[in-house]
Structures are given as structure tokens and as C-alpha cells.
Amino acid sequence: MSAPLLHLEKVTMQFGGLKAVCDFELAIRPGELVGLIGPNGAGKTTVFNVITGVYTPTRGRVMLDGAQVSGLKANRIACRGVTRTFQNIRLFPRLTCLDNVAVAAHQHRKAGLASALFGTNAFQRDEALLRAQSLEMLQVLGLGDYADAMATELAYGQQRRLEIARALAGRPKLLLLDEPAAGLNPQESEELMRLITEIRRRFSLTILLIEHDMKVVMGICERIAVLDYGLMIAEGSPSEIRSNPKVIEAYLGEDTAHA
Amino acid sequence: MKRFLAPAITLVALLALNQSLPRFLNPYYFQVLILVGINITLAVSLNLVNGFTGQFSIGHAGFMAAGAYGSAMFTMTFGQKIAAAMIAAHLPPVVAQGAMLLASLLLGGGLAAIFGYLVGLPSLRLRGDYLAIVTLGFGEIIRVIILNVDAVGGARGLPGIPQWANFFWVFLVAAIVIGLAVNLANSTHGRALFAIRDDEIAAEALGVDTTAYKVTAFVLGSFFAGVAGGLFAHYLSYLNPSTFTFLKSIEVIAMVVLGGMGSITGSVLAAIVLTLLPEALRAVKDYRMVLYALMLIILMITRPQGLMGTRELSWALFGGRRRGGSK
Amino acid sequence: MSTFLQQLVNGVTWGSVYALIALGYTMVYGILRLINFAHGDIYMLGAFIGLYASRWFNAAKDPSPVKALLVLLTSMLLSALIGMIIERLAYKPVRKSPRLSALITAIGVSLLLENGGALVFGEDQKFFPQLIPQKTIALMAGVSISNQQLIVLVVSIVLMFGLRMFVLHTRTGKAMQAVSHSHMAASLMGISVDRIITFTFMIGSSLAAAAGVLVALQSPKIEPYMGIMPGLKAFVAAVLGGIGNIPGAVVGGLVMGIAEVMVTGYLSPTYRDAIAFVLLIVILLVRPAGIFGKAVTEKV
DSSP states (O other): OOOOSEEEEEEEEEETTEEEEEEEEEEEOTTOEEEEEOSTTSSHHHHHHHHTTSSOOSEEEEEETTEEOTTSOHHHHHHTTEEEOOSSOOOOTTSBHHHHHHHHHGGGOOSOHHHHHTTOHHHHHHHHHHHHHHHHHHHHTTOGGGTTSBGGGSOHHHHHHHHHHHHHHTOOSEEEEESTTTTOOHHHHHHHHHHHHHHHHHTTOEEEEEOSOHHHHHHHOSEEEEEETTEEEEEEOHHHHHHOHHHHHHTTTSOGGGO | OGGGHHHHHHHHHHHHHHHHHHHHSOHHHHHHHHHHHHHHHHHHHHHIIIIITOOOOOOHHHHHHHHHHHHHHHIIIIIHHHHHHHHHTTOOHHHHHHHHHHHHHHHHHHHHHHHHHHHHGGGGTOOHHHHHHHHHHHHHHHHHHHHHOGGGTGGGOEEOOOOOOOHHHHHHHHHHHHHHHHHHHTSHHHHHHHHHHHOHHHHHHTTOOHHHHHHHHHHHHHHHHHHHHHHHHHHHSEEOGGGGSHHHHHHHHHHHHHHOTTOHHHHHHHHHHHHHHHHHGGGGGGGHHHHHHHHHHHHHHHOTTTTTTTOOSOGGGGTOOOTTSOO | OHHHHHHHHHHHHHHHHHHHHHHHHHHHHHHHOOOOTTHHHHHHHHHHHHHHHHHHTTTTTSOOHHHHHHHHHHHHHHHHHHHHHHIIIIIGGGTTSOHHHHHHHHHHHHHHHHHHHHHHHOSSOEEOOOSSOOOEEEEETTEEEEHHHHHHHHHHHHHHHHHHHHHHHSHHHHHHHHHHHOHHHHHHTTOOHHHHHHHHHHHHHHHHHHHHHHHHHHSOEEOTTTTHHHHHHHHHHHHHHOTTOHHHHHHHHHHHHHHHHHHHHHTOGGGHHHHHHHHHHHHHHHOTTOSSOOOOOOOO
16 A cells, blocks of 8 residues: 555644534545545535645644645645645636636746746746646646636636636646535536546546535545544445445435435 | 847837927926826836735835935935046946936835835735735835935925936836836736736635735835836926825826726826826816816726726737737 | 823823724724725814804804804714715715725715815815813813813713614614624615615714814814825724724724824824824734734635
């Protein structure tokens, strides 16, 4: 068994009196596709925020490739190869789709600020390369025709894909997807599942994904962790999770019928 | 080679206009033209902070004052003497004075940039209105300090600054600022600034060093505000602290907002309109400021996104690339 | 020591004026997230309306406390009306616009009131009549308070206390609190957000007008640009206390008034205008949300 790419070591995140996440332990090996599920308010997005450095955990630490990343600023963690999408889509509304993606490619630039200001040749080459790469990424996500459209002009499902394209442009090792299927119709969800499988293979990604759509989670995840009230209540393969009484209890009243 | 064509043409055109304009433009119109040039520099430089990066700076007059007084003091203590020595060594006065003006502008801009750095630091912790009020406070503090320092004339003002700046210098600086802003807007760094403006958290999650960029925007913006101040000082040859009040900052913000946040052509256009407007309204003297205020309100109600929104007048006209387009 | 106490008395009096203006700032900000830059000019208008009202009541030749009270109330009432008109005509249309556009609108309104004031009232200073002849009341050796200062203090305290009661214990006051939390939620609860916003402007404007009249009582020279600096500083006071927070505005105003009087007394009057902003920057760096403010973190 290889060493974990991401290792959350007894992570606790506390806001005032509220423990949003408590002693959360999770290890993800390179290449794995892991699902993080749980009822609303269970602390799933908080886990993402801790991994990506939006929050510094109250206790415990986050290890990436064996090095501690908790405590680093969010942009440093992104540069170490962790990018994400957001539950409530956070595109840059006043930028074109291509520019949205190019922002993420930003960290791989070579030319400095001065050469950009004076428009040197080195800078022009760098810029052309960035644009080409960003366009390619749009094409991978089937958005090649929308390069010059403003991000807000896209349909909802396309905006979700644009967010994934943008996250991929950062060339991550670990991709975090926060409810990528939310608001998609069944057909779009099907496409999304294919897409996730494809980008995972193509960019040899490790993926951690939060999702409420059980069909998606059970369909593509190899391993699933279940959070409830900030505590991990179960971890295992989709079939194990499906039959776990604790999970069923946590979801009681929610649509476990799909699972 | 093509890259040097536009700058070369600009340079020649500026020199030609510098020689010819004063001959057939009456001094009043000429001075208004100079003010237009200075205001373009101010508006575009503030646009880097407010429009590009989405920071809320309303103390631009403070940076302008720092640059104006800094450059004027340099010229009056050293610049004039060095220029005189250079002329004595048979250098043409235009060259000697030009070189010293350039030095004073760089120093004035540098001083303003240092202040910009100091004011930019709180922007890391403060957002929106809080930052606005800190920049406002900073502008006021600068003015009060100037009022209280006798060496720079205090409330009486600072007379006797050599009139070295002219049409050429004022519009050269304006052209440089515009050129740099355009290059920035079309670069990965510009995109990083826009990303911060649109969604700071998302930008950071994608690896944009928001801290460094915000401070950089402040430093660049205040540097050019300082240079504009230096030009102002060396054109009017007299400085008074009452020029650099909150009202001056407001004028510049009005230009940026009216032009459209982040739009460079918008800023240039608005700087021209808002400099000419009060002058045009001189005919109705007493009602001048009332009308100015009314127009400001009506414009904001009818076009809150400004004249240009975030768009640009087509760069194709200037042989450049469309912003944000893939070519 | 007695000099210090005397300065303290002067500072508290001056600070209570700032507090009155700051209340309007803080209430409008709490509800609209708008820095109403024109608020300082309402303070100026309040003083001028007071001037015309006292001529109307013939209060200059025949001063009496009743007339002074009438002048104060007239000014507060008319200013409330002006506040309402400004909100309806200028601010309502930009409510959903970008924040900076709304701010520029507020600045436009401010310029309009100042220059319109200069046009209507004239640019030169006007003298506010002595509605209440000055008397000095000795508090202890070397420390005194004038009856005018006392009136400023008492009226300020009454108004602030009244506002607090109003906000905490009336339906409209509670509706104001609700709107400041969320326009959407408030309107879903059946609160007319438009009406509450207008009402907030009216209350804020009348408090600023009261401040204008109270200041004119003590220092009778009034002119159309008199609102700019006190307006800015009152806003700073509101930020000091934690903007959107009513007790915070009062404390911020007092701190500001005391600090200014102390700087004038012990350092130099020319630094008076700077201390407000130095104080502001220090507070914001140490405690960005202000003395009473709660830090707000954005939900991701």
C-alpha cells in the first residue's frame, strides 16, 4: 500500500462553541476517488475548507505528500497541488470563460510583473502558452466554443463544468469537488460521472468529492466516508456504506432509496 | 520592431504638439488641457486599485500630495542646482531640466509608493468600507502634516517651484500609464487582479497570492498618483495643501466610477469629461458645482456601471488585442 | 488636574454632538451598507433651518427656552423630511447598484447640499441667534460648564436614550433591527423594507439636525460647508464604535470628542483634524470590527 497523498490527522475545527468537525481522520492514496457524504450541516464543506486552507484547523493537521500544509495560506496550498470547486459556484463573473481558466494557470507563469507591464517578448510567449493551455482545458470540458463568453452567460450545468476546468488548470494532484452534480438533471449527472472518470484518468488525478446525489457517489467512488454532526460515522466501499445501519440512520428521512 | 512603432509615433506626436499647441491655443485652454493630462494619469492609476483589484481607496489625493511635495522639495533643494551645473557644463537647458524633472518625478512617485505600501498593508485585513475609510483618513493625515510643516510652506503653500513640466511631459506620463495599464490588463497578472476583484476567496483557492497583488496594486497606483502630483507641482509652480483635500480624491473616484470600474478607456474618457465639465460650466458660475453634483447623481442612477462598464473601446482601433478575447 | 477635568467636560460635550451625528451614520449603514456622505450636510441644514426658524419665531430678539425647543423641533422635523426626500429620489434608485456607485451618489448628494446651500444661504458665515444667553456654572475649583454645554449634554442624552427605547421596544424599531439583519428575511416576515429604510433616514436626519442646532447654540457661526469635517469625523466615530452598532456610535463619538479636545489642549489645535484619523487607523488595525463590532467572516 502506497503512502497517502492526503492525510487528515485528527482534524478538529471549532467555531466558538460549535465543533463543525471533530477528530476527523482520513487518508487518501494517490489515484483514489473518494466520496465524502453526510446529511446537510454535517461538516463536509468545512473539511474542504480546512484542506484548502480557508480555515486553519483548531486541532490536528493536514498532511500533503508527507508535508504539513495546515496553517499555510490558501494560495500556497493551491500551489502545492490542491484545487477545488465550490458548492455555490464561485466563478469570476466579469471575466470570460477563457480568462476564468487562465487565472488558475497563473501559478505556472514564468514572466514577472515588470515584463508584463512592458510587454516584453518573453512575456508575450508566456502569455500565448497560457492561453493555449487554458483553451485546451476548456475543450476537454466541452466548453471550447465558449472561450470568449462571459462566465455568467453560461447555463448552470456549464458553469459547474467551467469551475472544474478552472480547478484543473491549476494542474492539481488532488482535486476537491464540492457537490458537482448539485442542480443537474439526471442526464447531466450521467455526463458528469463520465467526465470525472475521464479527467481522472487523463490527468492521473486523486479526487475527493462531496455529493448528495447517491447515484453519482455510489457510481464512481471507490471509497466513501460518512460524516454526521462533524464525526466520521462510517468509512468503506459503496456496498459497505449502503448496508451500514449507522449511515441509514443518519440519513433517515432522506432519500436513501436511491442508494 | 513593431513593438517600438507605437511608442515612437507617440513620442514624435507629443514633441510636435508640445511645440505647436501653445502657439494657437490660448493659455487658459492650454492649462485645461494640461489638467486633463494630469487627471488621466490620476484616474488610470486609481483604476488599478479600485477598478482592477476591487479595493476601495478614496484617498488618492493624499498620494498625489506626497508626490507633489516630495518632487517639489527635491527640485528646490537639489534639482535646480544640479540643472544649473549641467547648463553651466554646456548641456542644453531642455535636457538638463528634463533630466532633473524626471528625477524629481521618480522620487515623488517613489515617496507616494512608500505611502501606498503602508496604506496597502491594512487592505490585507480590512475590506470594503473599512479600507475606504482608512485611505480617506490617510489622505487627511498627509494633508494635516503638510499644513504643520513649515519647511514646505504649511498653510501658506509652497511657491517658487520651477515650471519644468509641459505638455510633452504631462502627456508622456499619461501615455505611459495607459500603456502599462493596457499591458497589465492583458496579462496573467491583470487577470489575477480581476479575479481578486470578482471573488477573492476563489482567487486564493486557485493559487493567486492575493496579499502580494493587493499591495502591488496599491504601490503601482500610488506611484503614478505621486508622479501626477509632481507634474502638477512643476506645471503650476505653486502648491497649496487645500488642493489635496478629500474633494480632490472624490473627483478622481468619480472619474473611475463614471468611466466604468476596470475600463481603461472609460477612465480616460471620464477624466476628460469630468475635467472639461466644470470648466464648461464656468459660464453659469454660481450654479456650476450644483449642476456638477446633479449630473453625478443622475449619471449614477441611470448608468451605475459607468459609461463603459468593464469593457473597453475596441482596442482594434489602436492595433491591439481585445481584452479577454482569445485573439 | 482641574485643566484636565475641564477639558474632559468640553470633550464630553463635543463628543455627544459627534455621537448624535454618528448615530445616523451607523443606522443607515446598518440597514443599507451605505456610507451616507451627505449626512454631515444634513447637520449643516439642521443649523440653517434652525436659523430661519428662530427668525420666524422671532427668537433672536425675545429669547426663551420654549422658543429654543420649538426651533430645535422644527429643524428636526424639516430635516427628517429632507432626509426622506433624499432617500426616495437619490438612494432608492441605486440600492441594487454596485456599492461604489451608491457611494458616489451619496457624495453627489453631499456636493449638491453644500453647493446648493451656498447658493441659497450664501457662502459667507451667518450668525445663529443667542437663543439661550450664556451662563457659566462652576462645578468645582477650576472646572466649569456653561448652561449651553449642559443643554447640549441633556438634549443629546435624552435623544440617545429615546432612540434606544424606540429601537428596542417598538414594532418599527424591531422591524429596523430585522431589516439590518436581512432585507430578504424581513420582507418575508411582512415588513415593508422600503418604509423602514425611509424611516431610518428620517430618524438619522433629525438627529443630525438636532446636532446642528445644538452646535450653533454654542458656536453661532454657521456656513454651508460646516458639515464636511464633523460629518467625516462622525463617520469615523461610528466606525470606531463598530459600525451598525448604536451604543458603539455613542461611545465612538465620545472617544472622538474627548480625543480632539485633549489634542487641541495639550498638543496643538492644528493637529486636531488628524487625531480622528490616527485613532481610526490604530483601532482598525488592532480591532478591525470596531470597539463593539462583531467580526464577520464570509461563508465559503
